[in-house]
Amino acid sequence: MKILSVNAGSSSLKFTLFEMPEEKELISGVFEKIGLKDSFYTIKFDGEKIKKEVSLPSHNEAFELLMKELVDNKIIDDYAEIKGVGHRVAQGGAYFDKSVLATDENIDIVSKLSQIAPLHNPAAVIGIKAAKKVIPDATQTLVFDTSFHQTIDEVNYMYAVPYEWYTKLNVRKYGFHGTSHKYVSMKANEILGRNDTKLITCHIGNGASISAVLNGKCIDTSMGLTPNAGLMMGSRCGDIDASIVSYVAECENLTASEVNTKLNKESGLLGISGVSSDSRDIEEGINNGDERCILAQKMYVKRIVDYIASYYVELGGCDAIIFTAGVGENSISTRKQILDKLSVLGVKIDEERNNIRGKETLITADNSKIPAYIIPTNEELMIATDTYNLTK
Ligand code: ADP
Numbered sequence: 001m002k003i004l005s006v007n008a009g010s011s012s013l014k015f016t017l018f019e020m021p022e023e024k025e026l027i028s029g030v031f032e033k034i035g036l037k038d039s040f041y042t043i044k045f046d047g048e049k050i051k052k053e054v055s056l057p058s059h060n061e062a063f064e065l066l067m068k069e070l071v072d073n074k075i076i077d078d079y080a081e082i083k084g085v086g087h088r089v090a091q092g093g094a095y096f097d098k099s100v101l102a103t104d105e106n107i108d109i110v111s112k113l114s115q116i117a118p119l120h121n122p123a124a125v126i127g128i129k130a131a132k133k134v135i136p137d138a139t140q141t142l143v144f145d146t147s148f149h150q151t152i153d154e155v156n157y158m159y160a161v162p163y164e165w166y167t168k169l170n171v172r173k174y175g176f177h178g179t180s181h182k183y184v185s186m187k188a189n190e191i192l193g194r195n196d197t198k199l200i201t202c203h204i205g206n207g208a209s210i211s212a213v214l215n216g217k218c219i220d221t222s223m224g225l226t227p228n229a230g231l232m233m234g235s236r237c238g239d240i241d242a243s244i245v246s247y248v249a250e251c252e253n254l255t256a257s258e259v260n261t262k263l264n265k266e267s268g269l270l271g272i273s274g275v276s277s278d279s280r281d282i283e284e285g286i287n288n289g290d291e292r293c294i295l296a297q298k299m300y301v302k303r304i305v306d307y308i309a310s311y312y313v314e315l316g317g318c319d320a321i322i323f324t325a326g327v328g329e330n331s332i333s334t335r336k337q338i339l340d341k342l343s344v345l346g347v348k349i350d351e352e353r354n355n356i357r358g359k360e361t362l363i364t365a366d367n368s369k370i371p372a373y374i375i376p377t378n379e380e381l382m383i384a385t386d387t388y389n390l391t392k
Contacts (some may be wrong), residue, residue: 001019001083003020003084003387004016004084004131005380007088008123008124008128008130011034013059013063014029015029015030016028016380017075017082020388021388025381027044027045027073027075028044029041029044029069030042031062031066033056034057034059034062035058039054041054041056045073058130059130067082079134082135084138084139084391085138085141086384087140087142087143088179088383089120089143090117090144091146091174092145093170093174095109095113096150098147099143099147099387100390101141101390107129107142111125128142139387141387141391143382145176146174148178151219152173152175152218156219157173159224159225173224177211177221179383180377182218184377185199195216197320198315198319199212199213199320200213200318201324202321205234206234206235208233210231212311212314212315220311228260231300231303232300234270235264235267235269235277236265236267237263237267238303239303240263245263268300272292273296282297297337321339321373322373323372323375324375324376325377329357332357336349339354339364346369347370347372348364348369349372350364350368353365358376359374360374
């Protein structure tokens with residue numbers, strides 16, 4: 001059965017088509033700069049990558065082109081062959097603890113949740129509507145970044161703010177990257193050969209979050225009401241003193257929302273280094289002796305270690321530490337710096353094993369008290385799996 005996994009952003013639309021349940025990836029691609037000048041798309045299949053520059057006034061045209069490419073490249077003969085479409089939705093609030101069908105009622109809830117996810121949910125709704133218009137007969141589903149974190153207890157998800165902010169405004173921790181944390185923790189349990197495990201999953205990409213997973217269920221995570229909480233990220237600040245917002249707004253004559261944009265887009269590795277949000281550029285800066293890149297990296301690693309240490313205590317031990325996403329899968333030096341700082345817990349890196357990028361593998365020594373693994377994430381496959389299960 002052919003299942004399409006879709007991730008719509010405000011000006012982009014990423015997709016991967018799978019043959020399920022074989023989990024075979026047939027084609028993937030991304031439409032970029034939708035609604036802007038110079039829009040284009042790239043598609044990958046059969047080991048080839050093709051780029052085309054086209055006008056993409058809206059997500060509708062992107063979705064129509066996507067379907068046309070599937071036919072032109074003989075991946076399908078007929079639109080009806082696509083039986084299910086799974087949509088990634090960032091914020092499911094406290095409404096969804098699992099993936100669901102994209103009924104009008106559920107889409108309405110996703111729309112309403114735009115209030116707490118203004119950067120993410122409106123784009124998802126646009127993507128869902130475009131897909132429903134072009135292939136109305138396919139089963140459409142919603143797969144939430146937040147649902148894996150719905151098992152978190154209120155002690156961990158509440159903020160110490162006026163209680164009415166929670167009851168009236170839904171202010172609480174929701175967490176994100178749940179699809180990835182779920183995927184890698186399932187894979188880790190397969191590797192460990194059991195499900196009664198204590199895992200610390202580190203999704204470290206441009207956005208970054210860490211979760212504590214007990215017996216397959218998430219008990220805590222570092223992102224919060226929005227993705228800008230917890231770790232220092234590519235361009236997000238993560239945890240900071242909340243009073244900084246009003247202080248900087250007053251001093252610089254900015255609105256709270258303008259300060260928030262700076263905390264999301266001009267902070268993190270980029271803000272400290274002044275160079276880039278990309279950890280490869282930071283590494284290069286460090287090699288050239290750039291002091292601010294050195295400082296940025298030290299701060300970045302410290303936050304990750306702080307969270308791992310805190311979750312180690314919360315879980316009452318740890319059976320495995322998992323690294324995933326762009327930095328977690330590829331940055332040999334960042335992984336080494338993190339694991340070296342965890343030596344107090346008996347963690348021992350194996351440098352030869354760690355000298356690898358993007359492959360599922362053990363990276364600690366056999367006598368390490370806690371094993372650490374790289375497990376490449378596959379959120380698209382997780383979305384397709386949930387969609388297949390709701391479609392078949
Ligand atoms: P997101 O999905 O949050 O946009 P990704 O998980 O794709 O992010 O991660 C992208 C980041 O991964 C890049 O910004 C870069 O910092 C990092 N990255 C990718 N490749 C490498 C590499 N070879 N070495 C170090 N970091 C890398």
